[in-house]
Structure formats: C-alpha cells, structure tokens
Amino acid sequence: MTSNVPSSVTSAPRILIVGGGYAGFYTAWKLEKLLRKGEAEVTIVDPLPYMTYQPFLPEVAAGSIEARHSVVALRRHLKKTTVVAAKVTGIRHADKTATITPIAGEPYELQYDQIVVTAGAVSRTFPIPGIADNAIGLKTIEEAVAIRDRLMSNFDKASTLPPGPDRDRLLTVVVVGGGFAGIEVFAELRSLASSLVKSYPQITFDDTHFHLVEAMGRIMPEVSLKTSEWVLKDLAKRGAFVHLDTQLTGAVDGNVELSTGEVIPTDLIIWTAGVMANPTVVRGGDLPVEERGRIRTRADLRVGTAEEFVEGAWAAGDVSAVPDLSGGGVGGYCVPNAQHAVRQAKLLAKNLIAVLRGEVPRDYFHKNMGAVAGLGLYNGVFQSGNLALKGLIAWFAHRGYHGLAMPSWERKWRVIWGWWNNFWLGRDLVNLEAVQNPRYVFEEFAARPRPAQPVEAAAPKADAPAPSAAPAPAKVAAG
Structure with missing residues (x-):
C-alpha cells in the first residue's frame, strides 16, 4: 500500500491526530493557534467530517436543539489542518506508520513523526439476547x-x-x-x-x-x-x-x-x-494498553508509564487512561467525560509543542468543577x-x-x-x-421499463388439416 497523500516538500515534523472528536478537534484547534508558521504539519483523520458536542445529544433527541447546530464542521474551523475522511485501522509506531482506510478508495500507509491518539469511545454492550x-x-x-x-x-x-x-x-x-x-x-x-x-x-x-x-x-x-x-x-x-x-x-x-x-x-x-475505548484503533496498534482496553498514558499525556514514555506518541480523551492527580478519579484515572477531554486536549497541544521546542511538558491536573x-x-x-x-x-x-x-x-x-x-x-x-429512507416515494411512483415479451413461433393446431402441396405448373403444348 502506498500513500495517497502528497509527501511534504518541507522537513517540518508531521503530526497525525487519530480521531476528530472532542480531544482530537481541540488538539488540532489549539495547535493551529500555537504553532509557528512552518513549524509542523498537522493531519487529522476521522471518517466523519464533524465533531459532535455530546452533552447536547439528549436535547437533540427531545427536539430542543437542531441536530446540525450540535456538531462542529472540521473543515470550517480547522483552516491549517489537513482533514482526511478515513479510519486509522493500524498503527505501527515502531516504524511511525499508520494504515489509513478512507471512506472511498483503497487503504494506504501514512508516515508521521508525532501521533496523537484521540479516537474516543463507543457504546459498551454485553451479549444480552436481542x-x-x-x-x-x-x-x-x-x-x-x-x-x-x-x-x-x-x-x-x-x-x-x-x-x-x-x-x-x-x-x-x-x-x-x-x-x-x-x-x-x-x-x-x-x-x-x-x-x-x-x-x-x-x-x-x-x-x-x-x-x-x-x-x-x-x-x-x-x-x-x-x-x-x-x-x-x-x-x-x-x-x-x-x-x-x-x-x-x-x-x-x-x-x-x-x-x-x-x-x-x-x-x-x-x-x-457504559462506554469503552475505540477498539478499532486500540487493537489495531502497537501502543501499550492497560487492563480496561485504554491506551496507557502518563500525566503529561505522553503514551507510557510514570517511569518511561513512548517517544512521539500522545493520547487524550476517552481512549486513554490518564492519571487523575486531583484524586477524584475512578481507580486513579480520569473519568471519560467532556470536561477532561477538552482540557487534556488543550494541554496536549501545548506539551507537544513544548517537546518540539526542546522544553519540558507539564502534567495534567484538573479538579472536577461539578x-x-x-x-x-x-x-x-x-x-x-x-x-x-x-x-x-x-x-x-x-x-x-x-x-x-x-x-x-x-x-x-x-x-x-x-x-x-x-x-x-x-x-x-x-x-x-422518512429521511432514513428518502427514496421511498420516488421508488413507489417511478416508471419502470416493461419487461420484454418473449417471441414465440406460431405452432399449427393439432386438429387442423395438413396444408396441401402446391399444384405443379401445367405444361404448355407446343403447337
């Protein structure tokens, strides 16, 4: 598989953000504000072209908020970021390569220098019949x-x-x-x-x-x-x-x-x-994972443990297990909610830039506001x-x-x-x-070609007399 994305003509570090939800969008948004011109190239990969503001979902379900007003278009608000409509189905961080599976076209490989995993969470269900x-x-x-x-x-x-x-x-x-x-x-x-x-x-x-x-x-x-x-x-x-x-x-x-x-x-x-970390990204990569299926993440939002980190790898939001230094987390980790995802993303962007500039990243600390x-x-x-x-x-x-x-x-x-x-x-x-089946009226009344009628040779009736032979032409006598 080869990359469909044109290779960079500059030597700027390539930052790949996996997922355009809360943490991914805010990371990219903050990077755009803080990065100097030409300091890095940022690519965000998500199969959907928008970030969903999930606290509004109950009100959307009740008709109190217009559905389109509850999402944020990535391409409208990320002016300096390359937006790719695709899934990341594999991460080989040892080679700093990700497998990109676009919503149309063949999968390809994408090289990066820094990866930010913010793939979020999906509904966690149990094998209950029905x-x-x-x-x-x-x-x-x-x-x-x-x-x-x-x-x-x-x-x-x-x-x-x-x-x-x-x-x-x-x-x-x-x-x-x-x-x-x-x-x-x-x-x-x-x-x-x-x-x-x-x-x-x-x-x-x-x-x-x-x-x-x-x-x-x-x-x-x-x-x-x-x-x-x-x-x-x-x-x-x-x-x-x-x-x-x-x-x-x-x-x-x-x-x-x-x-x-x-x-x-x-x-x-x-x-x-309940929810669980996005399994497509977590299971399809070689980054360390903790017992609950989340990417193991340090307090400074680099992937790894307190003792060591994985160079060039970051994570935030529901897909990550970030230590809660405030002491208010569950099992010592930040709970999966928007309050943490947004604040982690903003700090992640600052820490990533700090590392690129040879500075020391800061630990994430946020006490629940309520x-x-x-x-x-x-x-x-x-x-x-x-x-x-x-x-x-x-x-x-x-x-x-x-x-x-x-x-x-x-x-x-x-x-x-x-x-x-x-x-x-x-x-x-x-x-x-009815918008879930928008063609139903068109299909019901659309004119369709009539099926072709088979051409059959006319067979003689069984009780009809056989046709007589044509009479031979009369001979004309010579006179």
Whole structure:
C-alpha cells in the first residue's frame, strides 16, 4: 500500500491526530493557534467530517436543539489542518506508520513523526439476547435524531390504533443505564412525550410508559446521594419509573426482560450503560494498553508509564487512561467525560509543542468543577461540591454552561438562537423519520421499463388439416 497523500516538500515534523472528536478537534484547534508558521504539519483523520458536542445529544433527541447546530464542521474551523475522511485501522509506531482506510478508495500507509491518539469511545454492550438487534445507543448525532423520530413516529402510529398491547408497545420507552447520559435522555424524552400528548387527542398522559433500568442501587454517581434521590422523586412525579438494582437479561423482539422477572414490551430501547475505548484503533496498534482496553498514558499525556514514555506518541480523551492527580478519579484515572477531554486536549497541544521546542511538558491536573444535567424543559440539576441546585435555576445553569462550552462563536450563536426561538415558538414537533429512507416515494411512483415479451413461433393446431402441396405448373403444348 502506498500513500495517497502528497509527501511534504518541507522537513517540518508531521503530526497525525487519530480521531476528530472532542480531544482530537481541540488538539488540532489549539495547535493551529500555537504553532509557528512552518513549524509542523498537522493531519487529522476521522471518517466523519464533524465533531459532535455530546452533552447536547439528549436535547437533540427531545427536539430542543437542531441536530446540525450540535456538531462542529472540521473543515470550517480547522483552516491549517489537513482533514482526511478515513479510519486509522493500524498503527505501527515502531516504524511511525499508520494504515489509513478512507471512506472511498483503497487503504494506504501514512508516515508521521508525532501521533496523537484521540479516537474516543463507543457504546459498551454485553451479549444480552436481542440488544444488538433491537437497541440504539446515544453516542452519535445520528442516533439522537433517530431516537427522536422513532418516538414521534410511534405516536403517529399509536394514534390510529385502539387501546391494547400493540399501542402500549409503541408508547413505551426503555432506557438502560442510570448515569448522566441515561438520566438526561430519559427525562428529556419524558418531557417530549408530555408535549406530544397535547397534540394527540387520542392519547392520554397515562397511555405513555417510561422505564429506566439501572444495575446499581442509585443513579448519577457524579452527584451526591441526596441530589440523586431528588432526581428520582422528580421523575416519579412525572410518571417515569426507575428500576434500581435491576439488570436487563433479554430484549428479543423488543420484549425487555428484567432480572426481577418483569417483561416490558417496547418499540424503543436506548442503551447508555457504559462506554469503552475505540477498539478499532486500540487493537489495531502497537501502543501499550492497560487492563480496561485504554491506551496507557502518563500525566503529561505522553503514551507510557510514570517511569518511561513512548517517544512521539500522545493520547487524550476517552481512549486513554490518564492519571487523575486531583484524586477524584475512578481507580486513579480520569473519568471519560467532556470536561477532561477538552482540557487534556488543550494541554496536549501545548506539551507537544513544548517537546518540539526542546522544553519540558507539564502534567495534567484538573479538579472536577461539578456536574450539571438537563431534565427536560425548565428543569435540571447542578452539583459542585456541597452546593446543589435543582429545578429552573439548575436548568439555566445547564444551558449557560454548555452554551459557553460549545466551541466557536459561530456554533454558540446557532445554538443560542435556536433556544431563543424555541422559547417563543415552542418545541419543534416535525417528524422526519422518512429521511432514513428518502427514496421511498420516488421508488413507489417511478416508471419502470416493461419487461420484454418473449417471441414465440406460431405452432399449427393439432386438429387442423395438413396444408396441401402446391399444384405443379401445367405444361404448355407446343403447337
């Protein structure tokens, strides 16, 4: 395999960033601001041309934020970085070579001098019957849009059916996982369903059923027990059921089976029960990996251990195991969240440039600022140390924090403008599920060529008389 990317005509170090999510985008963005002209060449590789602002996914699923406003176009905001639409399917750091598999075309090899692995995480599932076939995750913007459209389509279908098991299945939502992502999407969808009921006179609030399944004895470990209990009570008031100390044992044909023996028929199962480091990148390389499948990373964000590092290799974000020097991590490592990914990326860019300039990199240290979650329109929860806010004021804190955290003013204005419009105009209830099969109308009515009719030779009828021989021409007598 040979490289499809033109080789550099300069001797500047080549920096390869694997993954364009939080950590990858912010690393490239910061490098563009700090690198001197000609000091290095930066390439970022990701099969998707945008970074997804994942804290907004629950609100996208509930229709509170426009989907396109929740992503950041790499090519628009990375002016000095080469963006490659591809996956990195192999890393041979011993040779400083990566295998690039583009979204179109043949794989090729790409040489680099410094590699930054920020490939993020994917949904971690278990071999539970039916989950792989029936559930949907909440890690991508596409999943959030599909969840919203599915719920709204189910309301349309249910409105045409009489009360009974089929309608109950359509109006039942099951979320698996009681962490922040699970609770937020659960509460946001409950809020959306309450809004939809007003537009469907055939459906009442009591016809809708929301269940969250959590294997632990509490939800939202990021906040205090008292705050999490308030969230449980608030959800209960809104007709949402949380099953604690309960495991999901099956989901065949949409019949959710719980460890308690209960069976919940549903047409929408959302899986938020954990993540794992991107296995395509981790398993396809020769960089050191720790027991949980993450790239072993030092506090200065170089790949390696406290005793030694791998020269020219860096990692950050959910794909990496970065020591949490603040003492607030799980197992001594930073938890996989946006707060760490963004700050690690900014420091990684500074440290990488420091190494290129012969300087000493700094260790990553960040004490958790707290946690904030939206629980539907005008409702939320905020926790920072012993300070806990609930309800409307926490909802404002949630939107304020994430509105400011959204990268670039262009994206901030789009999000805030959407919020402002929704405040006056209400939630947008347009259902675009058909976009997942956009050609269905065209295919239904498109004219097609008629099949050619076979040409058959006409055979004589069995009872018809055989044709007589033609009479011989009469001889003319000579006179």
